[in-house]
Amino acid sequence: QKEVEQDPGPLSVPEGAIVSLNCTYSNSAFQYFMWYRQYSRKGPELLMYTYSSGNKEDGRFTAQVDKSSKYISLFIRDSQPSDSATYLCAMSDPGNYQLIWGAGTKLIIKP
Amino acid sequence: DGGITQSPKYLFRKEGQNVTLSCEQNLNHDAMYWYRQDPGQGLRLIYYSQIVNDFQKGDIAEGYSVSREKKESFPLTVTSAQKNPTAFYLCASSIVTGATNEKLFFGSGTQLSVL
Numbered sequence: 001q002k003e004v005e006q007d008p009g010p011l012s013v014p015e016g017a018i019v020s021l022n023c024t025y026s027n028s029a030f031q032y033f034m035w036y037r038q039y040s041r042k043g044p045e046l047l048m049y050t051y052s053s054g055n056k057e058d059g060r061f062t063a064q065v066d067k068s069s070k071y072i073s074l075f076i077r078d079s080q081p082s083d084s085a086t087y088l089c090a091m092s093d094p095g096n097y098q099l100i101w102g103a104g105t106k107l108i109i110k111p
Numbered sequence: 112d113g114g115i116t117q118s119p120k121y122l123f124r125k126e127g128q129n130v131t132l133s134c135e136q137n138l139n140h141d142a143m144y145w146y147r148q149d150p151g152q153g154l155r156l157i158y159y160s161q162i163v164n165d166f167q168k169g170d171i172a173e174g175y176s177v178s179r180e181k182k183e184s185f186p187l188t189v190t191s192a193q194k195n196p197t198a199f200y201l202c203a204s205s206i207v208t209g210a211t212n213e214k215l216f217f218g219s220g221t222q223l224s225v226l
Contacts, residue, residue, distance in 0.1 A: 041199070041220065041222070042219050043115075043203070043219050044154075046216075088154070098159075098169070099154075
């Protein structure tokens with residue numbers, strides 16, 4: 001079993017829809033949770049960074065962490081075609097800065 | 112503009128050949144990393160370096176080598192011992208403040224293929 005599970009998709013939704021992307025994990029020591037966005041054949045860029053549990057909002061993006069369920073989510077409101085990309089989750093525990101990555105979910109927003 | 116520059120964008124390797132991927136950053140970051148990305152898999156760490164003249168193996172270091180002679184540069188050599196080198200290679204950097212889990216900044220990647 002992988003430490004971090006992420007559905008690879010593709011997930012295809014119409015423009016304007018609310019998108020929900022998710023990762024599950026098995027290591028209860030994880031405290032740092034990140035979402036990166038990667039356009040095709042480009043390097044990932046950090047979207048959201050969350051420590052421990054709770055929600056964090058930045059514009060159209062909301063990151064949610066549920067440590068009791070070992071489940072993290074990224075919500076995208078009013079989705080745009082420019083949001084079409086692969087979304088990677090990554091996480092780590094204190095004292096171990098090596099990130100553990102999900103496989104990435106490919107998101108397609110249809111105009 | 113500050114950032115990370117990887118070159119070349121595409122690289123082809125012949126049987127038995129060593130090839131070197133370049134990574135340069137002008138962000139004044141102390142730490143640099145090399146990741147390998149294969150379709151359908153998460154990023155896997157090859158090597159990382161937190162300071163000049165020092166580096167550590169990641170999860171999949173076999174068949175790869177690195178050097179860190181300058182703060183700005185962290186080249187990766189894919190040796191002939193790496194039997195399955197076809198992949199997308201990503202270089203990243205981060206600030207080292209003593210805290211863990213620093214945010215990573217990535218280059219645009221190099222696609223390596225075998226002829």
